[in-house]
Amino acid sequence: MPASTLTRRSLTDRYQSEFPNSRKLFDQARQVFPSGVTHDIRYLEPFPVYVERAQGAHKWDVDGHELIDYFSGHGSLLLGHCHPAVVEAVQKQAGRATHPGACHESEIEWGQLVQRLIPSAERVRFTSSGTEATLMALRLVRIFTGKPKVLKFAGHFHGWHDFVVPACDPPYDGAAIPGVLPGVQTETVILPPNDPALVEQTLASDPQIGCIILEPTGGHFGAVPIRGDF
Numbered sequence: 448m449p450a451s452t453l454t455r456r457s458l459t460d461r462y463q464s465e466f467p468n469s470r471k472l473f474d475q476a477r478q479v480f481p482s483g484v485t486h487d488i489r490y491l492e493p494f495p496v497y498v499e500r501a502q503g504a505h506k507w508d509v510d511g512h513e514l515i516d517y518f519s520g521h522g523s524l525l526l527g528h529c530h531p532a533v534v535e536a537v538q539k540q541a542g543r544a545t546h547p548g549a550c551h552e553s554e555i556e557w558g559q560l561v562q563r564l565i566p567s568a569e570r571v572r573f574t575s576s577g578t579e580a581t582l583m584a585l586r587l588v589r590i591f592t593g594k595p596k597v598l599k600f601a602g603h604f605h606g607w608h609d610f611v612v613p614a615c616d617p618p619y620d621g622a623a624i625p626g627v628l629p630g631v632q633t634e635t636v637i638l639p640p641n642d643p644a645l646v647e648q649t650l651a652s653d654p655q656i657g658c659i660i661l662e663p664t665g666g667h668f669g670a671v672p673i674r675g676d677f
Contacts, residue, residue, distance in 0.1 A: 459493060462493070463493060463494075465510065465512070466494075466496060466508065466510050466512075467510065468497070468508075468509040468510045469494060469495065469496050469497040469508060469509055469510060470493075470494050472497045472509065473494035473495060473497070483495075488521065496508045496512075496514070497509045501516065501528035501529060502527075502528050502529050503527040503528060503529070503530075504516055504527050504528075505528075506528070516528070540553075554573075557573075558571040558573075576606070577605070577606050578605075578606030578607045578608055579606075580606070581605045581606045581608070581611055581660065582606065582608045582610070584658075584660075585597055585610055585611075585658070585660075588657045588658040589657060591657075592657040592658070593657075594654070594655050594656060594657030594658075595634050595655055595657065596634050596635070596636055596653065596655045596656045596657060597610055597611070597634065597635055597636070597656070597657065597658055597659075597660055598636045598637075598638065598646070598649065598650070598656050598658070598659045598660070599611060599613075599614070599635060599636070599637060599638075599659075599660050599661075600637070600638055600639065600640040600661065600662070600673075601614045601619035601620075601621070601637055601638065601639050601640065602614065602615065602616075602617075602619050602640070602667055602670065603615065603640070603660075603661065603662035603667060604662060604667040605660055605662060609624075609626075609627045609628070609631045609632070610631065610634065610635055611635070611660065612624055612627065613627065613632050613635050613637060614637045615667065619639075621635075621637040636649065636653065636656060640672075640673045640677060641673055641674050641677045642677075643676075643677060646659070661673075
């Protein structure tokens with residue numbers, strides 16, 4: 448047996464012995480969730496680690512291990528876990544209302560903060576996910592331009608809806624995606640990144656393209672790098 452196989456097996460055996468409670472929870476989760484997880488990025492073999500609590504840059508799992516957290520809430524926790532100021536603000540708001548189902552002053556303040564960060568955002572609409580945001584953006588493009596097609600770049604991720612999921616995963620060839628209607632996928636034009644001349648040529652040759660969507664940062668950023676000039 449190759450040494451690499453033995454090493455891999457010994458690491459797997461050690462992992463399973465170190466995290467027995469995570470294994471038990473994963474066995475339960477497989478009876479509830481597809482693949483046993485609530486987000487694809489959390490799927491690990493032979494099973495993921497289950498976290499009990501977190502503070503700052505560290506997490507503690509259900510087996511008592513203290514772990515350095517490189518996930519950072521999928522990149523959203525810029526201040527780390529349970530920052531005192533964030534905890535205080537959440538506790539204060541939870542005592543007032545969590546979902547008033549009505550307009551409130553804080554939403555205006557939030558929108559104004561977004562405009563300060565992104566001066567080009569003349570108007571702001573909050574959504575529940577990036578998938579919802581790009582779905583609405585493409586709908587607005589079609590309303591405004593009257594053109595049905597969107598141009599995206601191979602390997603870039605813009606959410607789970609049918610118009611942007613083609614070519615977001617290897618081999619990035621734009622092959623048919625299970626569950627996506629062929630008629631829908633034909634409205635998505637896919638190009639390799641880092642070729643401005645090809646973009647110009649494609650836009651000139653296809654007047655039905657209403658917009659370009661680009662992932663400068665996000666779900667696949669770094670896996671398919673784009674150069675600054677592009």
